[in-house]
Amino acid sequence: MQVQSMHFKARSGQKLADQRLQANLRKLSTKWVAGRAAAIAELDDFEATRDDAVQRRSRALANLDIWLERFEQEATRRGTTVLWAETPAEASKLVVAIARRHQVRKVTKSKSMVSEEMALNRALEAAGIQPVETDLGEYILQINNNEPPSHIVAPVLHKDKDEVSDLFAKVHQKPRLTEVNQMTREAREVLRPHFLSADMGVSGGNFVIAETGSVALFTNEGNEGMCTIVPRVHVAVTGIEKVLPTLEDLAMVARLLPRSATGQSISNYFSILTGTRAAGELDGPEHHYVILVDGGRSGLIGGDFEAMLRCIRCGACMNHCPVYQKVGGHAYGWVYPGPMGSVLTPAYVGVEKTLDLPQAATLCGECHVVCPMKIPLPDLLRKLRERQFERGLRPLGERLGLAAWGFLARRPSLYRLSTRAASQVLRWYAGAKAHLRHVPGAGAWTEHRDLPAPRGKPFSVQWAQRKSTGHSPR
Amino acid sequence: MEQRINQTDTASTAQSGARRSNEPTLGLESTTSPLASLRVALFYTCLVDMMRPEIAFASVRLLEDAGCKVEVPLAQTCCGQPGFNAGDQHVARDLALQWLGMFESFDYVVVPSGSCAGMVRKHYSELFRHDPDLRVRMQRLTERTWELSSFLVDVCGMQKPPGNFRGEITYHDACSGLRELGVQAQPRQLLNHMPDLTIKEMQDSRACCGFGGSFSVKYGAISASIADEKIAQIQQTGTKCVVMGDLGCMLHLEGRLRRCGDEQTRVMHVAEVLVGDYQQAAGTTAASRGEG
Numbered sequence: 001m002q003v004q005s006m007h008f009k010a011r012s013g014q015k016l017a018d019q020r021l022q023a024n025l026r027k028l029s030t031k032w033v034a035g036r037a038a039a040i041a042e043l044d045d046f047e048a049t050r051d052d053a054v055q056r057r058s059r060a061l062a063n064l065d066i067w068l069e070r071f072e073q074e075a076t077r078r079g080t081t082v083l084w085a086e087t088p089a090e091a092s093k094l095v096v097a098i099a100r101r102h103q104v105r106k107v108t109k110s111k112s113m114v115s116e117e118m119a120l121n122r123a124l125e126a127a128g129i130q131p132v133e134t135d136l137g138e139y140i141l142q143i144n145n146n147e148p149p150s151h152i153v154a155p156v157l158h159k160d161k162d163e164v165s166d167l168f169a170k171v172h173q174k175p176r177l178t179e180v181n182q183m184t185r186e187a188r189e190v191l192r193p194h195f196l197s198a199d200m201g202v203s204g205g206n207f208v209i210a211e212t213g214s215v216a217l218f219t220n221e222g223n224e225g226m227c228t229i230v231p232r233v234h235v236a237v238t239g240i241e242k243v244l245p246t247l248e249d250l251a252m253v254a255r256l257l258p259r260s261a262t263g264q265s266i267s268n269y270f271s272i273l274t275g276t277r278a279a280g281e282l283d284g285p286e287h288h289y290v291i292l293v294d295g296g297r298s299g300l301i302g303g304d305f306e307a308m309l310r311c312i313r314c315g316a317c318m319n320h321c322p323v324y325q326k327v328g329g330h331a332y333g334w335v336y337p338g339p340m341g342s343v344l345t346p347a348y349v350g351v352e353k354t355l356d357l358p359q360a361a362t363l364c365g366e367c368h369v370v371c372p373m374k375i376p377l378p379d380l381l382r383k384l385r386e387r388q389f390e391r392g393l394r395p396l397g398e399r400l401g402l403a404a405w406g407f408l409a410r411r412p413s414l415y416r417l418s419t420r421a422a423s424q425v426l427r428w429y430a431g432a433k434a435h436l437r438h439v440p441g442a443g444a445w446t447e448h449r450d451l452p453a454p455r456g457k458p459f460s461v462q463w464a465q466r467k468s469t470g471h472s473p474r
Numbered sequence: 475m476e477q478r479i480n481q482t483d484t485a486s487t488a489q490s491g492a493r494r495s496n497e498p499t500l501g502l503e504s505t506t507s508p509l510a511s512l513r514v515a516l517f518y519t520c521l522v523d524m525m526r527p528e529i530a531f532a533s534v535r536l537l538e539d540a541g542c543k544v545e546v547p548l549a550q551t552c553c554g555q556p557g558f559n560a561g562d563q564h565v566a567r568d569l570a571l572q573w574l575g576m577f578e579s580f581d582y583v584v585v586p587s588g589s590c591a592g593m594v595r596k597h598y599s600e601l602f603r604h605d606p607d608l609r610v611r612m613q614r615l616t617e618r619t620w621e622l623s624s625f626l627v628d629v630c631g632m633q634k635p636p637g638n639f640r641g642e643i644t645y646h647d648a649c650s651g652l653r654e655l656g657v658q659a660q661p662r663q664l665l666n667h668m669p670d671l672t673i674k675e676m677q678d679s680r681a682c683c684g685f686g687g688s689f690s691v692k693y694g695a696i697s698a699s700i701a702d703e704k705i706a707q708i709q710q711t712g713t714k715c716v717v718m719g720d721l722g723c724m725l726h727l728e729g730r731l732r733r734c735g736d737e738q739t740r741v742m743h744v745a746e747v748l749v750g751d752y753q754q755a756a757g758t759t760a761a762s763r764g765e766g
Contacts, residue, residue, distance in 0.1 A: 009693070012693070012695070012696055013695055016695055016696065016699050029678070029681070029703075322681065322682040322684060322700045322703075323693075323696055323700070325700075326696050326699050326700055327696060359688075359689070359692055359693075360689070360692075360693050360696070361686070361689065362649070362682050362684060362685065362686025362687075362689050362697075362700070363559060363649075363686060363687070363689075364649040364653070364682035364686070365649055365650070365653035365654065366649075366653070366680075366682065368653070369653055382558070382559060382561070384561075385559065385560060385561035386561040386562075386563055387561070388561055389560060389561030389562050390561070394560075394561075398560070402556070402557060402560055402562055402565070405556060405557070406557055406562065406565035406568075408551070409520075409551045409552045409554070409557075409565070409569055410551075410565070410568055410569065410572065411551075412549035412550070412551050412572075413549075415551040415552075416548070419520070419523060419524050422524065423524050435728075435729065435732045437733075444691035444692070444694055445690065445691050445694070445729070447694055448694040448695060448697065448698035448730070448733070449698060449701070449726065449729030449730040449732075449733045450728075450729040450730075450732040450733050451725070451729055452525065452725055452728050452729060452732075454524055454525050454526075454527075455525070455526055455527065455528060456527050456528070457527065458523045458524050458527060459518050459522060459523045459527035459530040459531070460518075460523050460548050462527055462531075463530070463546055463548065464548060
């Protein structure tokens with residue numbers, strides 16, 4: 001997927017002005033945040049569960065190569081073909097090659113963010129193969145001119161029911177529906193023949209399990225089974241970091257993923273897919289592939305951002321992020337939005353193409369608080385800011401301002417003088433007013449808010465005066 | 475610089491070694507507490523110094539009322555957070571060292587700001603991760619560094635604040651104090667002991683106000699729009715006063731309130747509220763702003 005993150009500022013401005021989007025995003029702070037809180041509360045000991053799950057994920061990552069090889073062995077033993085892709089583009093080529101080998105003309109797709117990294121639909125179309133998104137949210141986006149998802153769990157979060165009603169009426173060429181049930185039924189009726197006629201299904205993989213060679217999937221709509229079991233060929237694409245050593249590890253992480261993501265104790269469907277259809281079995285694919293994508297992940301191993309590899313893509317960080325809640329996912333300009341995206345995007349596509357992302361955070365810390373994998377997202381964002389600063393990628397004005405401030409702050413007497421002068425100027429400028437609407441040189445502040453005027457001389461000046469005149473410093 | 479710090483270090487190690495045995499016990503009542511024998515420094519913070527000096531006076535007043543002997547080193551500048559968050563580790567380390575030189579000889583350092591105290595407590599040590607000696611010294615000092623309301627409650631054992639404040643307020647949990655230091659119950663505990671004050675909680679007092687330091691100027695439109703959510707919640711409580719413990723958030727919210735035409739809602743620091751009448755008697759209100 002093309003990186004558009006350099007347009008963050010312009011895009012976020014548009015998003016803020018979009019009243020409809022603002023109303024749609026409100027369900028994050030109301031519904032989603034409360035949903036997670038309630039689901040977390042069901043656990044006897046959330047903190048202990050979280051610690052345990054973090055440990056399990058860390059154990060897998062500490063010996064990632066070994067667990068991946070084990071996965072490959074076990075999966076191969078059960079008839080699965082495991083393929084490796086260094087880049088998302090390579091992964092796309094592999095999928096196309098598999099489709100060609102099996103004379104595939106139509107592919108049904110279950111939701112997968114890695115396939116967004118791969119821009120898979122475009123690659124399939126270019127090869128003359130029809131991709132059909134079957135997750136309801138992804139389907140809505142596909143029939144809306146291949147709009148990208150705005151959230152990693154709820155891809156169509158930015159739209160409301162009315163927008164979908166209009167879209168369905170237009171694309172399906174049927175009377176406009178207003179009830180969600182009716183609309184879902186209509187989508188099902190469109191999708192059903194695709195499910196039955198597709199030659200190949202593509203899914204993501206929430207996790208792959210080393211000890212059994214399985215792919216684990218958490219979904220809610222039942223479309224996943226129609227993509228992974230019904231067609232002759234099933235291809236799962238996922239990142240190399242998604243390996244878990246054992247089914248027990250999976251069981252532990254499974255206690256956290258749906259709760260953190262959608263506030264569910266468990267997702268409506270939870271599949272563990274292992275190998276191809278064996279003799280005598282009634283269902284399952286004849287051919288099963290797992291493509292493990294690197295796409296920049298191995299570059300994080302052993303470095304400052306390794307903790308990011310623990311991410312289980314629940315979306316809690318964005319649901320709770322004050323910035324994401326205001327600008328939505330599209331402003332971030334690539335596959336992964338919100339705090340986790342602001343760390344992953346620079347790591348995967350380059351620091352210089354994503355200058356806004358680590359900066360566009362208040363560092364409020366709520367993402368770290370809610371992350372089921374305890375990823376220190378604010379620290380990682382700050383580390384990215386360090387990279388930008390060290391490489392001289394910040395604008396000149398910002399660097400000069402910082403240098404001037406640093407120069408003064410290192411010199412206490414000069415600092416006091418300048419504080420005194422600044423206070424005096426501001427108070428003179430304010431006159432009798434308590435608030436300033438405009439301050440020359442501080443337009444970035446006063447464009448959006450008044451500047452309260454200093455209330456009297458600086459404390460350091462008053463304190464020194466009172467001390468020297470022997471007045472009680474009250 | 476290095477030499478001076480080493481000197482102070484020797485002095486403080488000797489002191490703290492002797493002192494360890496008579497560390498104040500938690501939950502003590504004030505006045506004759508062992509706190510009187512301890513040296514407590516006020517790190518008043520750069521923003522309070524320039525914008526709201528009365529907060530520093532209120533802090534001194536509260537600490538004295540809790541039985542502390544307060545000293546105010548005037549060579550202090552900034553904790554370095556703006557540089558640290560901008561990615562300039564170098565300036566952050568320099569200012570941390572400057573800070574260490576200034577405060578190492580004190581028993582406690584108290585800060586009327588959750589974010590500056592958070593900077594010191596959570597980040598100073600890691601700035602010196604490659605220098606074990608300095609890291610240990612930093613750690614020792616940062617463990618003695620407290621956000622004001624938590625110091626009053628957790629260390630001084632203050633029950634009832636000295637002031638009186640009449641009316642309803644709502645409390646905003648500023649992010650760094652809340653998430654880096656766990657300051658949440660302490661200010662409420664103190665405020666609840668003021669007989670004429672009622673706390674009316676807003677829907678989500680933990681939500682960020684959108685200030686975020688340089689974020690507020692780099693992404694002003696987003697920042698203001700997050701503030702508007704907070705303001706709506708404040709106004710929904712029906713109170714005319716929002717209280718918090720961080721000046722950055724205060725200036726941002728007050729500025730946005732006024733810009734949106736709300737001239738009524740007062741934005742107050744928890745220290746100002748806790749000293750209540752005293753502050754009004756001292757006359758350090760907006761009226762004295764014009765002087766000097």
